Amino acid sequence: MATRNPQQAVERRRQILDAAVHVFARQGFHTCRVSDIADEAGVAYGLVYHYFRSKDEVLDTLFLERWGVLLDAIRETDREQLPAREKLRAIASFIVDSYRHEPDLMKVIIVEVTRAANSFGRAHLAEIREAYDLIGGIVAAAQRSGEFRDAVTPAFAAMAFYGAIEQVLTGWIFDVLPGAPEDFDQAKTFIVETICGGLERRAVR
Amino acid sequence: MATRNPQQAVERRRQILDAAVHVFARQGFHTCRVSDIADEAGVAYGLVYHYFRSKDEVLDTLFLERWGVLLDAIRETDREQLPAREKLRAIASFIVDSYRHEPDLMKVIIVEVTRAANSFGRAHLAEIREAYDLIGGIVAAAQRSGEFRDAVTPAFAAMAFYGAIEQVLTGWIFDVLPGAPEDFDQAKTFIVETICGGLERRAVR
DNA sequence: GAGTACGTTGACTGGTGGGTCAACACTCGC
DNA sequence: GCGAGTGTTGACCCACCAGTCAACGTACTC
Numbered sequence A, B: 001m002a003t004r005n006p007q008q009a010v011e012r013r014r015q016i017l018d019a020a021v022h023v024f025a026r027q028g029f030h031t032c033r034v035s036d037i038a039d040e041a042g043v044a045y046g047l048v049y050h051y052f053r054s055k056d057e058v059l060d061t062l063f064l065e066r067w068g069v070l071l072d073a074i075r076e077t078d079r080e081q082l083p084a085r086e087k088l089r090a091i092a093s094f095i096v097d098s099y100r101h102e103p104d105l106m107k108v109i110i111v112e113v114t115r116a117a118n119s120f121g122r123a124h125l126a127e128i129r130e131a132y133d134l135i136g137g138i139v140a141a142a143q144r145s146g147e148f149r150d151a152v153t154p155a156f157a158a159m160a161f162y163g164a165i166e167q168v169l170t171g172w173i174f175d176v177l178p179g180a181p182e183d184f185d186q187a188k189t190f191i192v193e194t195i196c197g198g199l200e201r202r203a204v205r
Numbered sequence C: 001g002a003g004t005a006c007g008t009t010g011a012c013t014g015g016t017g018g019g020t021c022a023a024c025a026c027t028c029g030c
Numbered sequence D: 001g002c003g004a005g006t007g008t009t010g011a012c013c014c015a016c017c018a019g020t021c022a023a024c025g026t027a028c029t030c
Helices: A006-027 A034-041 A045-051 A055-079 A084-101 A103-114 A125-145 A154-173 A181-197 B006-027 B034-041 B045-051 B055-079 B084-101 B103-114 B125-145 B154-173 B181-197
Strands: none
Touching: A006 A034, A006 A045, A006 A055, A006 A103, A034 A045, A055 A084, A055 A103, A055 A125, A084 A103, A084 A125, A084 A154, A084 A181, A103 A154, A125 A154, A154 A181, A154 B154, A154 B181, A181 B154, A181 B181, B006 B034, B006 B045, B006 B055, B006 B103, B034 B045, B055 B084, B055 B103, B055 B125, B084 B103, B084 B125, B084 B154, B084 B181, B103 B154, B125 B154, B154 B181
């Protein structure tokens, strides 16, 4: 069914992107075929190439869309007047909720882009780095205000914080950590407690 | 040159494995061809299939060799009579030093196995999980003894700790974090300070 | 209702690369 | 120095799949 309605063209594109999310999540980017995406979308093979220049561009689009939303959320949080601990909690919350609502999309972004040092990770390094830098900025400000001690550089703290979050998501993806609904909220608290409060018992409470 | 000397056969195998490390690190497992490995090793294409059943088996071998060494090191550390903070420091040290001495091998293991949720990561889940469990055991013991507070489950603390380490290595792999010689030792301290001590200033020191 | 533009189709092609195999090279025991 | 066994070679096969394209269908215009 052909149409000149541009709204329908947008939906077709969306339909292909959504199908790609599930296929990439299930089989991985390298292992799946473009025909798998077309089949999942219930669309002819060639139509994928009508909307995207290449298989790579499908993944690029998925990543850039979602990462943009993440960066906006971080910037938004940073603008508010909150203790650093609360800012970090908001960021952890946002990422955990992203996984809760769209686990396949987050899996694809993490497995195929964020952690793919040889392919898409390198290509999108600037965008990924932007997130690290924003988190690092929050830590640096908290160190200046005295809320955080400065035993650790901001860039390093950002990596530890973001790494802990990604590892928890990876635990869910691999079924190594329990992923029941109540575990998601618990995870937010655990991440902030560990990174901000530390594992050690304090001398005085 | 053929030979019956079994020692030479072992060296040929090693030669192919070493070549594979560099090729996988440079191009990635999926992108490289078996002929690239053979070329790098200075060996005929078919010889790779004399020593290994498949391209996959080459990577499996590299991973299992190295991960076994890591698990042994963790178990060894765990057996010693040390505060949990020192045990975690020893583990972080071991992993950071592994990267310092053989960055390509560690890059391959992390990028192609540990973080590859759709391919080799799934296949080696049991071995990977073993590391998480050992670290979790250290945390659990420290919580029982009172050295660590129990705001966080041991399984979760293990993920945060290991995730922070892997993210730092990823930072070096991506050239996002500075990787000068002095940064390696600093990283060990930073990891332990962040995870055990926390980012926040303590009320009383 | 003829014309046009665009969405849609899927058979086809071209290149790639994992894995095979038959032949060859060298060593060693007898 | 003969024959058996093992190491080594690389041309070849073939399955697979990203990307092309010519043709078709539908909706909208005038």
